[in-house]
Amino acid sequence: xKFLLLLIPFLVCSQEQTAxxxxxxxxxxxxxxxxxxxxxxxxxGTSSDYDGSYVxxxxxxxxxxxxKLSSLGYKDTTFLVSNFxxxxxxxxxxxxxxxxxxxxxxxxxxxFLKIQPFLKDELYGGFGMGKxxxxxxxxxxxxxxxxxxxxVQKIEVLLSKGLGFKRKASKFRVRLFSVSKDSLPESDLxxxxxxxTASKKQKEVTINLAKYNIVFPKNxxxxxxxxxxxxxxxxxxxxxxIDEKGKKSKVKKEIAYVPSFKAFLSEPKKFLVVHYYNxxxxxxxxxHQEKKKQFVPAISLTLSN
Numbered sequence: 001x002k003f004l005l006l007l008i009p010f011l012v013c014s015q016e017q018t019a020x021x022x023x024x025x026x027x028x029x030x031x032x033x034x035x036x037x038x039x040x041x042x043x044x045g046t047s048s049d050y051d052g053s054y055v056x057x058x059x060x061x062x063x064x065x066x067x068k069l070s071s072l073g074y075k076d077t078t079f080l081v082s083n084f085x086x087x088x089x090x091x092x093x094x095x096x097x098x099x100x101x102x103x104x105x106x107x108x109x110x111x112f113l114k115i116q117p118f119l120k121d122e123l124y125g126g127f128g129m130g131k132x133x134x135x136x137x138x139x140x141x142x143x144x145x146x147x148x149x150x151x152v153q154k155i156e157v158l159l160s161k162g163l164g165f166k167r168k169a170s171k172f173r174v175r176l177f178s179v180s181k182d183s184l185p186e187s188d189l190x191x192x193x194x195x196x197t198a199s200k201k202q203k204e205v206t207i208n209l210a211k212y213n214i215v216f217p218k219n220x221x222x223x224x225x226x227x228x229x230x231x232x233x234x235x236x237x238x239x240x241x242i243d244e245k246g247k248k249s250k251v252k253k254e255i256a257y258v259p260s261f262k263a264f265l266s267e268p269k270k271f272l273v274v275h276y277y278n279x280x281x282x283x284x285x286x287x288h289q290e291k292k293k294q295f296v297p298a299i300s301l302t303l304s305n
Contacts, residue, residue: 015060019085023048023069026091034173034195034228035071035092036133039081040278045132047229058085068279072175073191076279109210109304113149115140116156116300117271118264124288126160127297128260129227135276136261136284137177137185137224138299142216149303152176152214155207155223158262158298159198169200170233170259173226174207178217184274184281185222189214198259216303222274223299225261233257265293273297 023032031052038045039062046056058081067084069077074092084090117138127136155174161167174194177185190212198205227233235258240248265288273296275284286295 017058017060017063017085019054019056019058019087021054021088021090022052023054023071023090023092024052025074026093032071032074032092034193034230035069035074036226036228037067037069038132038279040066040068040078043131045229047133049230049232070279072173072188072193078279109151109153111149111305112153113146113303114300115303118266118296118298118300122264122266123158123262123298124265125295126260126263127295128160129229129233129257131229131254131256133227133229133257135175135224135226135274136297137222137274137276138297139179139183139220139222139272139274140216140301141220142218146216146303149305150215151304152209152212152216152221153302153304154209156300156302157196157205157207157225159203159205160260160262167200168235168258170198171228171230172196172198172233172259173228175224175226176209176214177222177224179219179222183272184283185224185276189217189221203262210304223301224274224276225297225299226276227257227259229257233259262298263295264298265291266296268292268294270294271296 023035024030025032033048033050033052035048036045037047037054037056039058042062042065044056044058044062046054048054063082065081066078067081069090069092071092074094077090077092174196176189178187178189180186194207196205196207235256237254237256268285268287271294273284273286275282287293288295
């Protein structure tokens, strides 16, 4: 299997500072776990741990940049990095919105329909975690054949070994989003953290969503997988990087975060893949140049009546 990683130029500076503190709910003063914290226009970031605590080493070159905190159920919050360093606690405001009430009638759960956009012989490579939090997502369009099985029953996700490290246990968050006018993720369909813990040897994860009674929206939905830059997910890896000119360089003992999510190859433009990075959503059509195809995360849905 070949991996192509683009080298990104960066400045090295010996002057570093450490941001350390807690992320709290502004109203309840309770810790908020798994908040993603990213320095915009930088390769650095972290996530708050299960107790709301965070630690982030910041280089001098990033002091004039902005840092963004984002979490399910809370308003995105942005600071200057230089101001963020002075804080011991960061308060996030809950999003004051109610999810649409679902009226359930005759939910039997005796009919099922699996929406699987890939075949096993199409599996190839994967989407790996880097040095900061991010999300990868796949759009599932509506189809009239879903009329008799309109409830989202479960999600299945395939995990990849990753690049330059052995398998280890990992945690990640699963989110469902409505679709914006720009065909990007808009609002969470489930206002609750769904944190998945995968064991060291686990290659496939099933997330049961039956209790949420989510009706498949008429304009489709996004399923996104959110990596968490927490100590539990930390690994050290080494691998060979290849730049656009074909020059190789060895990276040793780089710290990154698991898991990696399995991908499959499809015809270009057949699937809409999105990526959350540097505080915004991007349409993310990653091509495989040799095979003239597109990398797509291996996610499937099962619907029920």
